Amino acid sequence: MKSTSLSDRCIDLFSYTVLTAMALATLLPFANVLSKSVSEEWAVVSGKVGIFPIGFQLDTMQYVITSSQFVRSFAVSAGITAVGTLLSILLTAISAYPLSKRHLPGVGAILVLYIFTMMFNGGIIPNYLLIRSLGLINSLWSLILPVMISVFNLLVIKSYFESLPEALEDSAKMDGARTFTILFRIILPLSGPVIATIALFYAVYFWNDFFNPMLYISDPSLKPLQLYLRDIVMDADSSSAITKSVDDMMNVSGEGVRAATVIASTVPIVLVYPFLQKYFIKGVLIGSVKG
Amino acid sequence: METTTANVKQQPAHPDFAAKSESKWKLIVKNYEMYVLLLPGLVFLLLFKYTPMYGILIAFQDFNIFDGISGSKWVGLEQFRKLVYSDEFVQVFINTLLISLYKIVLLFPIPIIVALLLNEVKRMLFKRTVQTIIYLPHFLSWVIISGLFINILSPSGGLVNQILQWIGLDPVSFLLDNRYFRSVVVFTAGWKEVGWNAIIFIAAIAGIEQEQYEAAAIDGAGRLKQMWHITLPGILPTIVLVFILRIGHLLDAGTEQILTMYNPVVYQTGDVIGTYVYRVGLGKMDYSFSTAVGLFNSVVGFLLIILGNTLSRKLLKRSIW
Numbered sequence: 001m002k003s004t005s006l007s008d009r010c011i012d013l014f015s016y017t018v019l020t021a022m023a024l025a026t027l028l029p030f031a032n033v034l035s036k037s038v039s040e041e042w043a044v045v046s047g048k049v050g051i052f053p054i055g056f057q058l059d060t061m062q063y064v065i066t067s068s069q070f071v072r073s074f075a076v077s078a079g080i081t082a083v084g085t086l087l088s089i090l091l092t093a094i095s096a097y098p099l100s101k102r103h104l105p106g107v108g109a110i111l112v113l114y115i116f117t118m119m120f121n122g123g124i125i126p127n128y129l130l131i132r133s134l135g136l137i138n139s140l141w142s143l144i145l146p147v148m149i150s151v152f153n154l155l156v157i158k159s160y161f162e163s164l165p166e167a168l169e170d171s172a173k174m175d176g177a178r179t180f181t182i183l184f185r186i187i188l189p190l191s192g193p194v195i196a197t198i199a200l201f202y203a204v205y206f207w208n209d210f211f212n213p214m215l216y217i218s219d220p221s222l223k224p225l226q227l228y229l230r231d232i233v234m235d236a237d238s239s240s241a242i243t244k245s246v247d248d249m250m251n252v253s254g255e256g257v258r259a260a261t262v263i264a265s266t267v268p269i270v271l272v273y274p275f276l277q278k279y280f281i282k283g284v285l286i287g288s289v290k291g
Numbered sequence: 292m293e294t295t296t297a298n299v300k301q302q303p304a305h306p307d308f309a310a311k312s313e314s315k316w317k318l319i320v321k322n323y324e325m326y327v328l329l330l331p332g333l334v335f336l337l338l339f340k341y342t343p344m345y346g347i348l349i350a351f352q353d354f355n356i357f358d359g360i361s362g363s364k365w366v367g368l369e370q371f372r373k374l375v376y377s378d379e380f381v382q383v384f385i386n387t388l389l390i391s392l393y394k395i396v397l398l399f400p401i402p403i404i405v406a407l408l409l410n411e412v413k414r415m416l417f418k419r420t421v422q423t424i425i426y427l428p429h430f431l432s433w434v435i436i437s438g439l440f441i442n443i444l445s446p447s448g449g450l451v452n453q454i455l456q457w458i459g460l461d462p463v464s465f466l467l468d469n470r471y472f473r474s475v476v477v478f479t480a481g482w483k484e485v486g487w488n489a490i491i492f493i494a495a496i497a498g499i500e501q502e503q504y505e506a507a508a509i510d511g512a513g514r515l516k517q518m519w520h521i522t523l524p525g526i527l528p529t530i531v532l533v534f535i536l537r538i539g540h541l542l543d544a545g546t547e548q549i550l551t552m553y554n555p556v557v558y559q560t561g562d563v564i565g566t567y568v569y570r571v572g573l574g575k576m577d578y579s580f581s582t583a584v585g586l587f588n589s590v591v592g593f594l595l596i597i598l599g600n601t602l603s604r605k606l607l608k609r610s611i612w
Contacts (some may be wrong), residue, residue, distance in 0.1 A: 005513055011514050012411070014408070015411040017411065018418070019417075020421070022486070023420070023421045026482070026484070029442075029443050032439075032450045033443075045443075045448075046448065047449070048448070049448070050453060074612070081365050091332060092332075094331065094334030095331070097325075097328055098325040098328050098329045104318065104322055105315045105318060107325075107329075117340040117341075119593050120589055120593045121343065121344070122340075122342070122344045122346050122347055122589075123568065124565075124569055125349070125568070125582040126345075126346025126349070126582060126585075129343075130343050145335075145339065147339075149332060149336070179324035180324060208430075208433075209432075210547070210551070211547055214575065229432075229435065233434060233438040233551070234554075246542015255448070261438075262438040265435055266431060269431060277426075280426075281490070
């Protein structure tokens with residue numbers, strides 16, 4: 001029994017139109033920058049490139065992804081993301097587990113200590129001075145250690161642990177299993193989806209972080225990708241050093257290089273994104289319903 | 292943990308208390324492994340979260356990096372006096388409030404509308420495709436998004452200016468013009484997060500019982516009426532909750548975003564508290580003053596969150612913690 005009243009058809013038309021427009025508006029900037037990165041140099045310089053490329057060349061892209069600084073920064077970011085995500089997941093999970101046992105003395109108070117840091121923090125300068133006095137300036141650890149636990153993620157995992165049936169742990173205890181065994185052999189393997197979601201959030205954070213590197217990293221050989229990208233993107237003056245040397249060297253334009261660098265830095269996320277989608281939707285549900 | 296046993300021995304006059312502490316102590320000993328698991332997190336918390344709070348003291352000093360906190364001169368509220376009388380700070384504060392309010396007024400309703408519209412779409416393939424596309428920008432860094440828009444808004448050959456010229460208008464330097472900068476900030480923030488922010492409302496809509504729609508349909512309610520009388524009231528608590536949370540971040544106008552977009556030409560309209568603290572603190576090495584600005588920011592933010600949570604508890608009988 002399909003109702004096809006006029007107002008219903010209007011709703012359909014409106015929904016499909018608006019949503020299609022939104023999706024196109026989201027894709028448009030990507031299309032434009034992608035086109036710029038593969039268009040002929042003269043077309044980019046004269047500002048003629050719109051949604052579709054004019055001509056086709058991969059010199060610019062090749063120049064960007066083979067530049068030694070790009071490769072180095074890419075490797076630095078990949079390393080920070082891998083190590084940071086692993087350590088964060090481990091630390092968050094082992095902290096969330098005892099926190100899910102509210103009957104234990106002191107656990108509630110420690111939880112308050114965590115939650116307080118969501119609402120109040122020292123601010124940029126005291127953080128900077130701490131990192132400085134720890135001797136972590138120009139060390140990649142400055143990008144990992146201070147952000148290892150996100151309290152939001154901790155709360156999501158904690159509430160997931162709380163939702164697991166207690167009988168599981170009780171029977172394991174009767175078989176003589178101790179806390180560590182229960183956590184690593186029973187609880188964590190049962191927490192696949194939530195761990196995957198949180199891993200995704202941490203990984204995206206580490207990959208995208210540019211604020212901390214901007215504060216703590218000045219050594220060019222340690223610059224993560226986002227910081228390198230920022231140098232290029234914010235370097236809007238096309239006569240400046242980076243882009244000028246490019247112009248002289250090859251038939252690629254500074255603007256084309258900027259476009260290609262943006263695209264090359266976007267590709268890793270776009271590639272893994274479809275595989276992660278089912279996890280983050282699940283994760284948001286867990287986070288929003290219980291968080 | 293030792294103090295607990297000490298208390299027990301000192302207070303034999305309260306047997307109940309002693310017994311309770313005794314069992315507490317036993318509980319701790321029995322579960323000592325749980326406390327071992329808590330330790331690394333506690334070290335992290337104390338070192339990287341609470342130590343910087345101690346560093347806030349320099350807001351009340353004339354801090355000198357060579358003398359440290361213990362050696363620097365105390366100046367009381369001098370830095371805050373400077374802050375209140377600084378025209379620059381007042382402008383930064385106004386910028387922060389304006390950008391943040393524009394973002395709330397203009398961008399808050401859109402995710403709700405998107406969720407409602409997506410709910411009306413019955414073709415799953417279309418629905419999933421739209422969702423996949425509009426969530427994507429959330430996962431990209433501000434550097435990349437700013438890179439995209441600096442490209443598109445460029446006065447020399449940017450897509451938007453091509454269109455402006457095509458319809459006979461003069462090109463505009465959006466990112467170098469105080470008249471347009473805030474609009475660009477609000478628009479790009481919407482472009483990045485509006486799709487993602489719809490997720491929570493989509494989840495809330497999914498939680499509404501289907502029987503309500505069936506009953507309404509039998510009573511002759513069209514889809515517009517169903518949307519108005521079932522879907523919207525159904526997600527109202529979520530809307531209020533998200534709104535209250537948003538208010539808690541009123542002074543956070545998007546530091547990372549603006550840092551990747553602005554330049555000295557638009558400081559007048561674009562400099563917000565977060566970027567100002569960075570600029571004055573690390574750029575001009577005025578540690579004490581910018582810590583005072585940061586502390587002002589933290590305190591107001593903290594009060595707003597407390598206020599929001601109290602409101603939420605009163606209005607929704609549900610609190611965030």
